[in-house]
Amino acid sequence: MPPVNPKTSYPSGLDCRLAVLGRDARLTPHRRAVFQTLAESTDHPTALDLFTRIKTRSSDISLATVYNCLEHLTSNGLIKQVHLERGQSRYCANLHEHVHFHCEKCGKVTDAHPMADFDPATYWNLPKGAKVTRTDVAIHGLCPDCTK
């Protein structure tokens, strides 16, 4: 096994999360840009949002590459895809267990972190013998700013 090139492989120093990737998953400038732009965003941007931000702030990139990078990062478990309504997918670099609060007026999406363990089987009658792997919770309502 040849040595990993420190310049182009996902370094564990930059962000421990990036280290989970195998050595053949390259940390290209584009992937870095997509990941970092998303990590700096608190607003759950769409692919197009990220495309615009990366294009104006830093390097040139194509929309197809943004989609490729997002798919790569998602399938490697570095980021998560979020679906709140039909339409565009949104992305989220927060890997801590959390759910989403969606403001129906301004559209803002806020992460809500757990205070206690949650088991859906205590609240809903699941099919007998079903095996739960994941529970998606989306809370809709009015954010503090929009209740005024």
Add this chain to the structure above:
Amino acid sequence: MPPVNPKTSYPSGLDCRLAVLGRDARLTPHRRAVFQTLAESTDHPTALDLFTRIKTRSSDISLATVYNCLEHLTSNGLIKQVHLERGQSRYCANLHEHVHFHCEKCGKVTDAHPMADFDPATYWNLPKGAKVTRTDVAIHGLCPDCTK
């Protein structure tokens, strides 16, 4: 206020739910077909599913009309739109409070009814001052048939 035409207005006898509509919301044969076809379905069909079922089983209809009827029924609160993944919207005539169990293998969607009151604020740290109007819960996993 002129009398309601019993033949074309949503009758309260057929299904009490249909009575919630105002008198200017007509119960056309197409709307009736879309509603009834959905009400008889347990599989959370897509607009295209409903289009095919209505077209083959009963009257002729266009896909645009299915979309129009679904939009009409949804905005009048007679049916619900369900988004489990990106892609097509699914529809559900079950208005009892419930959540959805989605089998990741066979794709089947099952309604899961509540056994206890559920307040998301006891589990997740919502933004201070936020007002919750609705909580969408989608439970993903393997259905009883697929665990075998």
Add this chain to the structure above:
DNA sequence: AATTAGAACTAGAATGATTCTAAAATGATC
């Protein structure tokens, strides 16, 4: 340093779900 094989990037085409448009049909009221 040049070669090579594979991975990543790209523009533009293609796809799939949905919405829009504008005209025709239908229904309700006058």
Add this chain to the structure above:
DNA sequence: GATCATTTTAGAATCATTCTAGTTCTAATT
């Protein structure tokens, strides 16, 4: 039975995403 609003329709348009196929880039090898 005329009139006006609503519904239906086919087909065009749109929007987000994925695909295609050619090009460029990267890293290991010569």
